[in-house]
Amino acid sequence: MKSPKISRNLRVRARQQKRETPSTMKRNFKSATPTIQAIDLFCGAGGLTCGLKKAKVKVRLGVDVDPACKYPYEYNNSATCLLKDVREIKSAELAAHFSPDASVRLIAGCAPCQTFSTYNQKASESDSRWWLLREFLRVVQELTPELVTMENVPGLAEHSVFGEFLGFLREAGYNVSDQVVRCMDYGIPQQRERLVVIASRLGPISLLPPSHFRKRTKTVREAIAGLPALEAGETNAVDPIHQTSSLSPVNLKRIRASSPGGTWRDWEPNLVAECHKKKTGQTYPGVYGRMSWDEPAPTITTQFFGFGNGRFGHPEQDRAISLREGAILQSFPPAYRFTPPDIPVRKKTIGRLVGNAVPVRLGEVIGLSFQRHLAELATAAQR
Numbered sequence: 001m002k003s004p005k006i007s008r009n010l011r012v013r014a015r016q017q018k019r020e021t022p023s024t025m026k027r028n029f030k031s032a033t034p035t036i037q038a039i040d041l042f043c044g045a046g047g048l049t050c051g052l053k054k055a056k057v058k059v060r061l062g063v064d065v066d067p068a069c070k071y072p073y074e075y076n077n078s079a080t081c082l083l084k085d086v087r088e089i090k091s092a093e094l095a096a097h098f099s100p101d102a103s104v105r106l107i108a109g110c111a112p113c114q115t116f117s118t119y120n121q122k123a124s125e126s127d128s129r130w131w132l133l134r135e136f137l138r139v140v141q142e143l144t145p146e147l148v149t150m151e152n153v154p155g156l157a158e159h160s161v162f163g164e165f166l167g168f169l170r171e172a173g174y175n176v177s178d179q180v181v182r183c184m185d186y187g188i189p190q191q192r193e194r195l196v197v198i199a200s201r202l203g204p205i206s207l208l209p210p211s212h213f214r215k216r217t218k219t220v221r222e223a224i225a226g227l228p229a230l231e232a233g234e235t236n237a238v239d240p241i242h243q244t245s246s247l248s249p250v251n252l253k254r255i256r257a258s259s260p261g262g263t264w265r266d267w268e269p270n271l272v273a274e275c276h277k278k279k280t281g282q283t284y285p286g287v288y289g290r291m292s293w294d295e296p297a298p299t300i301t302t303q304f305f306g307f308g309n310g311r312f313g314h315p316e317q318d319r320a321i322s323l324r325e326g327a328i329l330q331s332f333p334p335a336y337r338f339t340p341p342d343i344p345v346r347k348k349t350i351g352r353l354v355g356n357a358v359p360v361r362l363g364e365v366i367g368l369s370f371q372r373h374l375a376e377l378a379t380a381a382q383r
Ligand SMILES: C[S@@+](CC[C@H](N)C(=O)[O-])C[C@H]1O[C@@H](n2cnc3c(N)ncnc32)[C@H](O)[C@@H]1O
Pocket: 042, 043, 044, 045, 046, 047, 048, 049, 063, 064, 065, 066, 069, 084, 085, 086, 087, 109, 110, 111, 112, 113, 132, 353, 356, 357, 358, 359
């Protein structure tokens, strides 16, 4: 847990930074809306970066410790992925990736969230992974970027580390907006909810509301109905990411007995797993389910490619959704590459990259919110 002394130091540093609000910013806005340059900490396969780039944010660098991130991050986003532990990174090393004329710098980050998720209620305040959020804060503190965004699971908001994070930003002179976002409200065909923080040293800021955007894909049907059909265990000949897990004979019978939106409670007793027959297992209807065509998908987790791991059955084909279908439900572009062509596809690795990602569309909404913020400041400066 953070010691009171460290918290005090953070507050002192925050107050110092507040006095350093850049006056050059006002000058810059008089000519044109400046370009945002960004660094994405804990960048994963690039969900957040891809969305920011769609919103015309220039992402200069991603940082992640997982070697599997490098290829998809760099191939799809034309940005460099530095494989390094954020705890070991010096801010001077990061600062060198911003071009010297960068007037609006964004530090974006999505520290690993298992610590705070609803599946991990036992996480204690002393869990070392909490320090990764504090490491994100350290980088913000040292670089004092004009803009900051942080995305995480809603459960984080209930912990003191989050209050500490917001407190630091406010004391350092940032205008801060935080909210829990229902991804489906922004046209992401998924029930995922995320905690989104956006902050600016330049003026008041907020996330663009869903009403700002016209209607987009919202259901499983709109997202994946056009993909080629597959059998369980089959891989599409053209797209190796459109591949599905094989099913044991009993699981094949189970999925055949499942209807969209139903649960294992609808099955014949001989198909019900022993663990679900016990009293303790009867409250878990959220596994072995099929998705419904005309609703958003359940939250895509790192295990979404397994029928028994959630409600990840295809609405009508007798199989779990494919890796590609999971990626599309996370709003990755349909041709996003996750592994080099000559490397075998590992479901576990791609499941992790896809399930951990910020939905690309949410990244885009965050980027567009920053762009709108700068455009408003430019208009005000020109008056
Ligand atoms: C929630 S995921 C980020 C997803 C990413 N923002 C995206 O949109 O695709 C968290 C990432 O943090 C990375 N990570 C975990 N510990 C780390 C550390 N100490 N330093 C750098 N990256 C780390 C994990 O490998 C994982 O890719």
